[in-house]
Amino acid sequence: MARAAAASLALLISGAALAADNPQVALKTTMGEIVIELDQEKAPKSTANFLQYVKSGFYKGTVFHRVISDFMIQAGGYTEKLVDKPGVRKPIPLESQNGLSNKPYTVAMARTANPNSATSQFFINTNDNAGLDYPGEDGHGYTVFGRVVKGFETVDKIKNVVVDDVRGMQNVPVVPVVIQNATLLSGDKLVK
Numbered sequence: 001m002a003r004a005a006a007a008s009l010a011l012l013i014s015g016a017a018l019a020a021d022n023p024q025v026a027l028k029t030t031m032g033e034i035v036i037e038l039d040q041e042k043a044p045k046s047t048a049n050f051l052q053y054v055k056s057g058f059y060k061g062t063v064f065h066r067v068i069s070d071f072m073i074q075a076g077g078y079t080e081k082l083v084d085k086p087g088v089r090k091p092i093p094l095e096s097q098n099g100l101s102n103k104p105y106t107v108a109m110a111r112t113a114n115p116n117s118a119t120s121q122f123f124i125n126t127n128d129n130a131g132l133d134y135p136g137e138d139g140h141g142y143t144v145f146g147r148v149v150k151g152f153e154t155v156d157k158i159k160n161v162v163v164d165d166v167r168g169m170q171n172v173p174v175v176p177v178v179i180q181n182a183t184l185l186s187g188d189k190l191v192k
Contacts, residue, residue: 021040022037022038022039022040022041023037023038023040023047023051023184023185024036024037024038024149024184024185024190024191025038025050025051025054025182025183025184025185026181026182026183026185026189027059027151027179027181027182028179028180028181028182028183029064029154029158029177029178029179029180030176030177030178030180031154031157031158031161031177032151032153032154032157033150033151033154034124034148034150034151034154034155035148035149035150035151035185035191036107036146036147036148036149037146037147037148037149037191038050038051038107038145038146039098039100039144039145039146039147042095042098042099042100042145043095043098043100043143043144043145043146044095045092045093045095046092046095046109046118046143046145047145047146049089049092049109049118049119050122050145050146051184052089053076053089053120053182054182054183054184055184056087057182058085058087058120058182059075059076059120059179059181059182060179060180060181060182061079061080061085061178061179061180062075062076062077062078062079062085062120062178062179063075063078063079063080063082063173063176063177063178063179064158064173064177064179065077065078065082065169065172065173066123066169066170066171066172067158067159067161067163067171067172067173067177068126068163068171069126069159069160070126070127070159071125071126071127071129072123072124072125072126072127072129073123073124073126073155073158073159074110074121074122074123075121075122075123075177075179076110076120076121076122076179077110077119077120077121080176080178082166082167082169082172085120088119088120089119089120090119091111091114091116091117091118091119092109092116092118092119093116094111094115094116094118094140094141094143095143095145096115096133096134096136096140096141096142096143096144097134097141098143098144100143100144100145101130101133101144102125102128102129102130102131102132102133102142102144103125103128103129103130104125104126104127104128105124105125105126105147105148105152105155106124106125106144106146106147106148107122107123107124107125107144107145107146107147107148108122108123108125108132108142108143108144108145109121109122109142109143109145110122110123110142111142113138115138115140118143124148124155126155126156126159149191150191158173158177161173161174161175161177162174162175
């Protein structure tokens with residue numbers, strides 16, 4: 001009996017340790033902060049890719065350039081003037097068959113019609129978008145690699161901004177929503 005209790009406790013502790021090993025990134029935006037916890041076990045390539053962009057300072061000055069209230073908010077590729085942000089690295093392979101679902105407040109990699117084309121752009125689901133899960137309508141789906149753990153109200157504020165069509169782009173916020181900084185959290189800054 002004591003052995004079973006000790007084994008249960010060990011499993012509980014190792015589960016907590018695994019959860020603590022998932023990196024967290026704070027996105028400071030002009031509308032508030034969003035903290036994202038990344039799932040490096042189920043989406044290792046997407047997590048490593050995102051962290052490279054965070055650590056290099058790439059996301060500073062990028063905007064949420066596509067906002068569809070009952071679908072998602074997308075960022076990570078354009079400056080406030082809607083110019084491609086320089087410094088985009090090579091695309092990463094699709095990891096959509098990882099068992100994670102495009103549920104509200106999950107974070108996924110944006111891509112083109114080519115399933116292996118994800119680079120710096122990501123989106124936060126604002127609805128249950130299970131149609132984006134593998135295999136999806138295109139036979140590939142979209143890779144979920146994290147989830148919002150703090151700043152749900154910020155996501156909700158962003159999803160409700162006024163949008164318009166700008167220079168051939170649809171659903172662009174009229175007042176730019178800028179990512180001022182993206183920071184890898186550690187120690188007591190981590191959301192428990």
